[in-house]
Amino acid sequence: xxxxxxxxxxxxxxxxxxxxxxxxxxxxxxxxxxxxxxxxxxxxxxxxxxxxxxxxxxxxxxxxxxxxxxxxxxxxxxxxxxxxxxxxxxxxxxxxxxxxxxxxxxxxxxxxxxxxxxxxxxxxxxxxxxxxxxxxxxxxxxxxxxxxxxxxxxxxxxxxxxxxxxxxxxxxxxxxxxxxxxxxxxxxxxxxxxxxxxxxxxxxxxxxxxxxxxxxxxxxxxxxxxxxxxxxxxxxxxxxxxxxxxxxxxxxxxxxxxxxxxxxxxxxxxxxxxxxxx
Amino acid sequence: xxxxxxxxxxxxxxxxxxxxxxxxxxxxxxxxxxxxxxxxxxxxxxxxxxxxxxxxxxxxxxxxxxxxxxxxxxxxxxxxxxxxxxxxxxxxxxxxxxxxxxxxxxxxxxxxxxxxxxxxxxxxxxxxxxxxxxxxxxxxxxxxxxxxxxxxxxxxxxxxxxxxxxxxxxxxxxxxxxxxxxxxxxxxxxxxxxxxxxxxxxxxxxxxxxxxxxxxxxxxxxxxxxxxxxxxxxxxxxxxxxxxxxxxxxxxxxxxxxxxxxxxxxxxxxxxxxxxxxxxxxxxxxxxxxxxxxxxxxxxxxxxxxxxxxxxxxxxxxxxxxxxxxxxxxxxxxxxxxxxxxxxxxxxxxxxxxxxxxxxxxxxxxxxxxxxxxxxxxxxxxxxxxxxxxxxxxxxxxxxxxxxxxxxxxxxxxxxxxxxxxxxxxxxxxxxxxxxxxxxxxxxxxxxxxxxxxxxxxxxxxxxxxxxxxxxxxxxxxxxxxxxxxxxxxxxxxxxxxxxxxxxxxxxxxxxxxxxxxxxxxxxxxxxxxxxxxxxxxxxxxxxxxxxxxxxxxxxxxxxxxxxxxxxxxxxxxxxxxxxxxxxxxxxxxxxxxxxxxxxxxxxxxxxxxxxxxxxxxxxxxxxxxxxxxxxxxxxxxxxxxxxxxxxxxxxxxxxxxxxxxxxxxxx
Numbered sequence: 052x053x054x055x056x057x058x059x060x061x062x063x064x065x066x067x068x069x070x071x072x073x074x075x076x077x078x079x080x081x082x083x084x085x086x087x088x089x090x091x092x093x094x095x096x097x098x099x100x101x102x103x104x105x106x107x108x109x110x111x112x113x114x115x116x117x118x119x120x121x122x123x124x125x126x127x128x129x130x131x132x133x134x135x136x137x138x139x140x141x142x143x144x145x146x147x148x149x150x151x152x153x154x155x156x157x158x159x160x161x162x163x164x165x166x167x168x169x170x171x172x173x174x175x176x177x178x179x180x181x182x183x184x185x186x187x188x189x190x191x192x193x194x195x196x197x198x199x200x201x202x203x204x205x206x207x208x209x210x211x212x213x214x215x216x217x218x219x220x221x222x223x224x225x226x227x228x229x230x231x232x233x234x235x236x237x238x239x240x241x242x243x244x245x246x247x248x249x250x251x252x253x254x255x256x257x258x259x260x261x262x263x264x265x266x267x268x269x270x271x272x273x274x275x276x277x278x279x280x281x282x283x284x285x286x287x288x289x290x291x292x293x294x295x296x297x298x299x300x301x302x303x304x305x306x307x308x309x310x311x312x313x314x315x316x317x318x319x320x321x322x323x324x325x326x327x328x329x
Numbered sequence: 330x331x332x333x334x335x336x337x338x339x340x341x342x343x344x345x346x347x348x349x350x351x352x353x354x355x356x357x358x359x360x361x362x363x364x365x366x367x368x369x370x371x372x373x374x375x376x377x378x379x380x381x382x383x384x385x386x387x388x389x390x391x392x393x394x395x396x397x398x399x400x401x402x403x404x405x406x407x408x409x410x411x412x413x414x415x416x417x418x419x420x421x422x423x424x425x426x427x428x429x430x431x432x433x434x435x436x437x438x439x440x441x442x443x444x445x446x447x448x449x450x451x452x453x454x455x456x457x458x459x460x461x462x463x464x465x466x467x468x469x470x471x472x473x474x475x476x477x478x479x480x481x482x483x484x485x486x487x488x489x490x491x492x493x494x495x496x497x498x499x500x501x502x503x504x505x506x507x508x509x510x511x512x513x514x515x516x517x518x519x520x521x522x523x524x525x526x527x528x529x530x531x532x533x534x535x536x537x538x539x540x541x542x543x544x545x546x547x548x549x550x551x552x553x554x555x556x557x558x559x560x561x562x563x564x565x566x567x568x569x570x571x572x573x574x575x576x577x578x579x580x581x582x583x584x585x586x587x588x589x590x591x592x593x594x595x596x597x598x599x600x601x602x603x604x605x606x607x608x609x610x611x612x613x614x615x616x617x618x619x620x621x622x623x624x625x626x627x628x629x630x631x632x633x634x635x636x637x638x639x640x641x642x643x644x645x646x647x648x649x650x651x652x653x654x655x656x657x658x659x660x661x662x663x664x665x666x667x668x669x670x671x672x673x674x675x676x677x678x679x680x681x682x683x684x685x686x687x688x689x690x691x692x693x694x695x696x697x698x699x700x701x702x703x704x705x706x707x708x709x710x711x712x713x714x715x716x717x718x719x720x721x722x723x724x725x726x727x728x729x730x731x732x733x734x735x736x737x738x739x740x741x742x743x744x745x746x747x748x749x750x751x752x753x754x755x756x757x758x759x760x761x762x763x764x765x766x767x768x769x770x771x772x773x774x775x776x777x778x779x780x781x782x783x784x785x786x787x788x789x790x791x792x793x794x795x796x797x798x799x800x801x802x803x804x805x806x807x808x809x810x811x812x813x814x815x816x817x818x819x820x821x822x823x824x825x826x827x828x829x830x831x832x833x834x835x836x837x838x839x840x841x842x843x844x845x846x847x848x849x850x851x852x853x854x855x856x857x858x859x860x861x862x863x864x865x866x867x868x869x870x871x872x873x874x875x876x877x878x879x880x881x882x883x884x885x886x887x888x889x890x891x892x893x894x895x896x897x898x899x900x901x902x903x904x905x906x907x908x909x910x911x912x913x914x915x916x917x918x919x920x921x922x923x924x925x926x927x928x929x930x931x932x933x934x935x936x937x938x939x940x941x942x943x944x945x946x947x948x949x950x951x952x953x954x955x956x957x958x959x960x961x962x963x964x965x966x967x968x969x970x971x972x973x974x975x976x977x978x979x980x981x982x983x984x985x986x987x988x989x990x991x992x993x994x995x996x997x
Contacts, residue, residue: 222774222777223769223770223771223774223775223835224774224775224776224777224785226733226735226767226769227767227769227775227789227835227838227839228788229735229754229755230733230734230735230754230762230765230766230767231762231788231789231792231793231841231842232754232757232759232762232792232793233788233792241780242777242779245777245779245780246777246778246779248779
């Protein structure tokens with residue numbers, strides 16, 4: 052297990068699967084980032100004239116949707132959304148989960164029991180129902196999506212961190228830190244947390260994949276990001292009724308979601324492989 | 330009749346991502362029927378690979394690159410899978426270090442034992458069972474019938490190892506391969522297992538390949554011995570010749586590095602072997618030991634392959650280019666009586682105890698009290714070493730942790746320089762934290778893998794001495810020099826260091842606050858003997874000329890004899906004997922001390938077998954014991970007294986023994 056980011060990148064380079072994953076994710080990130088300059092058309096421009104022939108043409112490489120909006124441009128702008136909301140949500144979950152896991156594992160006893168039982172209770176709810184309740188109550192917005200993902204994913208991350216903490220807290224170097232009077236926050240953040248870095252980074256990318264799916268599902272259920280801004284899940288939802296007439300309108304955004312999820316999974320697999328035999 | 334097992338120029342290579350490395354290099358070894366051959370060497374020398382090669386059971390990536398392994402005259406490499414399977418378990422049996430990895434946790438002992446004859450052609454299960462019970466009796470397990478129905482986890486470590494030995498002997502093999510069979514066990518259990526193996530060998534005539542890093546166990550059991558270094562056999566011969574007149578500098582180094590149980594401390598130093606075995610040494614054309622050898626001359630030792638040549642007696646061979654020119658082995662310098670006077674009392678423990686409560690509450694288990702430490706009264710003096718010996722479960726580490734403040738609040742009174750020592754580290758003021766520091770046992774967990782060596786040293790300097798960043802950096806460099814570490818290691822991470830280097834960093838870290846009291850819990854027990862000696866010398870140097878006191882926790886009596894001014898012997902949480910080292914190591918003894926001394930392995934083939942071999946095992950610390958804690962295992966137990974009444978304290982000056990026996994006061 053290595054420590055520096057540069058070393059992680061070097062490790063990743065040794066794993067073919069990881070490289071494929073990184074390539075997919077980086078391509079989407081580049082497309083999303085450069086969407087304002089690269090996108091051939093404004094994503095929300097409705098052109099009824101194009102609906103007569105919505106299939107791919109020289110002007111609209113991936114065709115247009117049922118309102119005559121350019122699919123490629125919407126995909127690029129959609130990548131922008133999903134690649135902001137998903138990492139923000141997972142980062143939030145990682146921060147909250149790490150904190151809870153560290154405290155639960157280190158303090159043990161009643162604190163541990165209470166935190167873990169609350170987490171278990173949260174995990175016992177079907178996630179999608181939680182999403183529905185929160186979004187229905189507080190409205191569909193990027194912030195609410197981030198908040199609900201943070202809260203529902205944090206317990207799982209807390210478990211990972213807690214497991215590492217339980218293992219590490221009885222190591223002699225933690226005792227040595229206590230013997231020089233280090234405050235608890237220092238022991239947690241500087242002595243214990245760095246040892247959870249490996250599993251956390253792998254989990255981070257896996258979880259990004261799941262969150263991309265979750266955001267897609269929310270969009271598909273019509274409680275994702277508010278229209279008309281492009282969102283892959285809503286693109287599927289808006290067009291699936293006509294899937295047998297104009298399949299490309301549904302399949303292309305669906306493929307986009309799948310490819311990004313696969314990209315994150317490959318990246319996670321690559322990092323795990325690399326860290327295991329490194 | 331020919332040899333049971335013969336290695337003829339066996340080389341084993343490991344192919345990995347980082348290229349090919351040679352694990353064994355031209356090993357010649359033979360074992361005659363009924364013979365016990367020992368194989369010694371430090372970690373990484375290839376001992377275990379020999380054991381695996383003897384069964385053609387090399388792990389993935391390793392392969393035989395030259396030579397032949399013959400078992401009863403048949404080449405193992407030429408055998409088919411079926412033949413091999415019949416051979417393993419039936420003709421060759423193996424006993425590993427960790428008995429739990431050889432026993433199936435979900436099967437009863439009986440089923441696992443009965444399986445052996447059933448697999449090898451027995452048809453009648455009742456007969457197989459009867460043999461299993463008989464074999465459990467052979468390995469001296471009490472109540473063999475009941476043991477058949479137990480699961481492995483219900484037995485103690487020593488009992489588990491007996492079961493593994495019974496299982497190995499069930500098929501009446503002609504060769505028993507034992508890889509560190511007693512390494513995880515306490516000395517008294519180890520002595521009992523070694524006695525058992527000696528007896529069984531005499532009864533069944535089984536040949537034994539005995540692999541160990543512990544020279545004492547090899548001396549006690551084996552007829553011949555081979556010394557491995559970097560995959561090459563550097564010396565071989567009768568156990569007497571090799572231990573009495575070691576020829577190869579490496580063998581000499583191994584023997585000289587050991588502290589001597591029969592010689593008291595007196596400022597004498599151990600003789601460590603310089604350096605460590607590094608990967609490049611394996612590929613060295615001449616002698617792999619050259620970079621560490623005190624007698625090495627690159628011109629003659631580093632040029633080409635060196636053959637085994639006769640050293641002294643017949644059959645005693647050593648692989649050294651300068652065998653004829655080696656200086657005679659000098660015995661370690663005779664102890665000058667330079668033992669420094671001990672200073673005033675620094676740490677005083679009065680009736681210190683630590684009880685844990687387990688169970689109860691929501692666990693659904695009954696509440697029980699674990700008495701880890703009871704009524705310990707000891708003192709450590711400035712400039713002196715207080716050693717605490719005992720087996721696992723004796724409470725010696727608990728005492729260390731109580732003193733260090735890592736065990737929380739404890740019972741009784743603990744004071745440092747007459748001032749009370751507060752309970753846990755979290756309630757100790759910084760000035761007090763600085764004064765008591767600790768060196769831990771395990772070099773793998775003593776340093777945080779996420780921090781560099783420099784950081785590990787600078788942090789306590791800043792916390793405990795309040796130094797600024799630049800001062801701390803300079804002081805860290807000074808500390809590293811003090812523990813004889815090269816300055817460039819400051820940038821390294823722990824995994825880039827050897828075990829000995831890590832332990833030096835741990836010592837430097839403990840010294841950072843300039844403590845008055847250093848607690849060292851088994852500081853060298855995880856290290857190879859040659860490295861052990863260097864760390865012991867370092868600790869002695871640090872103590873000499875300082876008024877720091879050392880509390881040394883150890884299970885190794887020879888080490889304690891070498892280092893300690895005062896010794897406390899602990900059993901089941903109680904101090905059973907305590908006094909100045911010279912008096913504790915001389916009679917009268919507490920029966921437990923006597924048993925420990927008898928059990929301690931000595932690297933001397935002519936040492937008499939231990940007169941006292943303790944049977945049974947330590948009771949659980951959750952049991953309430955009304956009489957003497959040692960009564961259940963004591964060879965001198967007086968029924969009706971020892972098991973009912975707590976023992977009185979027999980006092981001879983500074984020497985105290987808690988025992989019912991009437992001792993004659995020592996002469997003088």
